[in-house]
Amino acid sequence: MFRTGIALLFLAALGIGQPMIVKTSTLIDGKGHVLTSKEIVIEGGRITGIADATHRPTLDLSGYTVMPGWIDTHVHITWYFNKDGRLETGPSRTSTAQQAWWAAVANASATLMGGFTTVQSVGAQLDGQIRDLTASGVLPGPRILTSLVQITERSGTPEQIRATVQKEKKDGADLVKLFATASIRDGGKMTATVEQINAACGEAKAQGLRTIVHAHATEGARASILAGCTSIEHGTFLDDDTLRLMAERGVYFDPNFLVLHNYLDNKPKFLGIGNYTEEGFAAMEKGLPLVADVYKRARKANVKIVLGTDAVAGAHGHNAEEFIYRVKDGGDSPMDALISGTSMAAESLGMADRIGSIAEGLEADLVAVQGNPLDDITAVRRVVFVMKQGRVYRSPGN
Numbered sequence: 001m002f003r004t005g006i007a008l009l010f011l012a013a014l015g016i017g018q019p020m021i022v023k024t025s026t027l028i029d030g031k032g033h034v035l036t037s038k039e040i041v042i043e044g045g046r047i048t049g050i051a052d053a054t055h056r057p058t059l060d061l062s063g064y065t066v067m068p069g070w071i072d073t074h075v076h077i078t079w080y081f082n083k084d085g086r087l088e089t090g091p092s093r094t095s096t097a098q099q100a101w102w103a104a105v106a107n108a109s110a111t112l113m114g115g116f117t118t119v120q121s122v123g124a125q126l127d128g129q130i131r132d133l134t135a136s137g138v139l140p141g142p143r144i145l146t147s148l149v150q151i152t153e154r155s156g157t158p159e160q161i162r163a164t165v166q167k168e169k170k171d172g173a174d175l176v177k178l179f180a181t182a183s184i185r186d187g188g189k190m191t192a193t194v195e196q197i198n199a200a201c202g203e204a205k206a207q208g209l210r211t212i213v214h215a216h217a218t219e220g221a222r223a224s225i226l227a228g229c230t231s232i233e234h235g236t237f238l239d240d241d242t243l244r245l246m247a248e249r250g251v252y253f254d255p256n257f258l259v260l261h262n263y264l265d266n267k268p269k270f271l272g273i274g275n276y277t278e279e280g281f282a283a284m285e286k287g288l289p290l291v292a293d294v295y296k297r298a299r300k301a302n303v304k305i306v307l308g309t310d311a312v313a314g315a316h317g318h319n320a321e322e323f324i325y326r327v328k329d330g331g332d333s334p335m336d337a338l339i340s341g342t343s344m345a346a347e348s349l350g351m352a353d354r355i356g357s358i359a360e361g362l363e364a365d366l367v368a369v370q371g372n373p374l375d376d377i378t379a380v381r382r383v384v385f386v387m388k389q390g391r392v393y394r395s396p397g398n
């Protein structure tokens with residue numbers, strides 16, 4: 001019986017034969033609705049119908065909660081711990097290109113198995129190769145969007161920054177990543193000039209690319225919002241005026257809890273590298289209540305909040321913890337947290353017509369968990385099923 005199911009799944013994944021029918025008892029559609037006792041019809045990797053469950057299912061997910069595949073708008077898929085348990089961000093003196101490659105492959109797989117079918121990785125050159133191989137189905141991994149490089153205050157004059165953005169576009173980047181301020185470990189003050197920010201965001205727009213901006217403090221965030229950027233990342237020290245401006249301009253906000261917890265939980269693996277100093281860790285510890293505070297104020301100001309984790313080494317595969325922190329520490333309702341990680345995230349990526357909800361015509365990205373996250377948000381830890389573009393990567397019992 002189960003073997004027949006798998007064979008049918010395989011054929012359906014190839015778009016051959018009968019459509020796949022996934023039976024559900026509880027379905028959260030990604031846009032704030034709960035549907036009961038529905039069947040999802042999938043053909044050629046797309047959802048072609050949702051109706052009351054009446055047909056004999058190819059796959060029965062009754063008893064689980066089914067959602068759109070989750071989306072993380074901010075990860076670093078290439079960051080990992082080496083054999084000595086120390087941070088690496090790619091090939092280095094202590095890590096070969098091959099080790100870096102396999103670590104990134106493992107991170108991509110862990111992320112997908114953890115329920116995330118789309119991530120935005122910002123950004124390393126290796127991201128692009130992993131993106132292409134997961135897209136072709138050779139590697140198990142989420143759909144990946146990448147900036148390939150990062151633009152900072154050290155990226156040169158506004159003219160040089162424009163040239164860099166043009167090159168990014170030519171090299172196949174999906175978006176632009178800009179640093180407008182320092183790291184939280186260095187106080188988060190504005191580092192890029194207004195001219196540099198205008199050049200990056202302006203040229204990105206001219207090239208048809210989105211810009212997401214690392215900005216902790218108000219000044220850098222404000223300049224980025226006014227420059228027409230798409231999303232503000234982190235935003236730990238933002239004031240209410242800036243949050244209101246974001247809401248007015250429709251700029252997305254991606255505050256992150258997981259990244260700070262992950263650093264603090266894995267402190268010995270980072271300590272002593274670059275700005276991962278004792279002072280840096282103290283700043284991150286102090287940052288946690290600030291993230292909770294800005295999170296609540298952003299909700300009050302009706303800012304469009306997306307789910308991003310800033311997943312670095314140690315966090316890949318645990319991205320769903322962000323949902324839990326947002327509910328427990330950010331005061332979110334489970335539904336709002338889920339919307340941030342599905343339809344709202346998809347909208348911020350300009351992909352709402354392809355992913356982020358369960359609706360006819362969208363790609364068949366599904367995740368199912370044991371329990372119901374609306375009753376107990378920690379259910380997001382209990383992923384039992386993952387489908388991306390109609391292909392099953394994880395199913396109950398394995």
Ligand SMILES: [Zn+2]
Pocket residue numbers: 074075076122310
């Ligand atoms: Zn980051």
